[in-house]
Amino acid sequence: MKDTKYEDLNKTLAAVGKAVFVNFYYDFKDFSISKDELAKKILSENPGSKSDSQNFRIPRARHIFELGQEKEALRIIIESKRVDKKAIEKAKNILVKEIIREDFQTESVEERQFIEHFNQEIQYDTTLKEAPLIVERTQYIYPRKQSEARSALRRAQYLCEVDSSHFVFKRRNRSDNYTEPHHLVPLSAHRDFPGIDLDREQNIVSLCSNCHNMLHYGASYKEILYELYIQRRELLKQIGIVISFEQLVSYY
Numbered sequence: 001m002k003d004t005k006y007e008d009l010n011k012t013l014a015a016v017g018k019a020v021f022v023n024f025y026y027d028f029k030d031f032s033i034s035k036d037e038l039a040k041k042i043l044s045e046n047p048g049s050k051s052d053s054q055n056f057r058i059p060r061a062r063h064i065f066e067l068g069q070e071k072e073a074l075r076i077i078i079e080s081k082r083v084d085k086k087a088i089e090k091a092k093n094i095l096v097k098e099i100i101r102e103d104f105q106t107e108s109v110e111e112r113q114f115i116e117h118f119n120q121e122i123q124y125d126t127t128l129k130e131a132p133l134i135v136e137r138t139q140y141i142y143p144r145k146q147s148e149a150r151s152a153l154r155r156a157q158y159l160c161e162v163d164s165s166h167f168v169f170k171r172r173n174r175s176d177n178y179t180e181p182h183h184l185v186p187l188s189a190h191r192d193f194p195g196i197d198l199d200r201e202q203n204i205v206s207l208c209s210n211c212h213n214m215l216h217y218g219a220s221y222k223e224i225l226y227e228l229y230i231q232r233r234e235l236l237k238q239i240g241i242v243i244s245f246e247q248l249v250s251y252y
């Protein structure tokens with residue numbers, strides 16, 4: 001039943017401490033940070049806390065992430081009356097970022113479809129086809145302009161912008177190298193940039209297949225992201241996208 005699940009989550013949160021859950025959210029989420037390391041950090045920032053209480057706090061907090069209940073936990077905290085306002089504000093901010101991250105996952109599917117389309121030069125497919133099954137969805141669909149992607153790739157001379165010495169191959173039906181366009185600030189982050197078009201070549205990087213997949217699916221994506229961020233920071237500013245590296249990472 002949904003109610004007992006909610007009750008359990010509430011109990012777990014109480015054991016972790018709602019403010020602690022929020023204040024150390026990204027540390028709990030990052031399983032590569034060891035329990036001891038994290039316990040030290042929590043203690044140093046909360047001198048009032050008992051050292052042995054971390055022993056049950058940390059695994060419980062991480063269990064929330066294992067169950068995928070972190071967004072639900074944030075919602076509970078946001079509605080709590082006894083949590084201090086600062087923590088509630090922080091919880092709201094994190095929740096917005098998490099929703100953007102979730103959208104970014106679906107966005108990468110759209111991106112793949114766009115790339116497929118982009119890769120086929122414009123030619124008519126004349127085979128007869130059955131009508132597609134149309135699925136109603138409530139998500140945003142982000143329009144992407146081929147012209148912006150094309151000029152971004154051209155500007156990068158069809159090389160990988162993480163490192164121009166990365167391996168690229170020639171396209172089959174053109175004389176250019178094959179690289180893929182990627183929006184550095186994901187289109188799903190549009191809520192944080194009202195009125196600004198994120199589909200601009202300043203925000204599109206040219207990547208070799210390997211870097212592109214690493215950026216979406218790899219463990220060491222932060223290094224690639226940082227390299228690209230440093231290169232693009234000023235250009236992004238020029239089109240009204242002012243963003244810190246921390247904010248950018250939060251979308252990935």
Ligand SMILES: [Zn+2]
Nearest residue numbers: 111181182183
């Ligand atoms: Zn991408």
Ligand SMILES: [Zn+2]
Nearest residue numbers: 160166208211
């Ligand atoms: Zn590369």
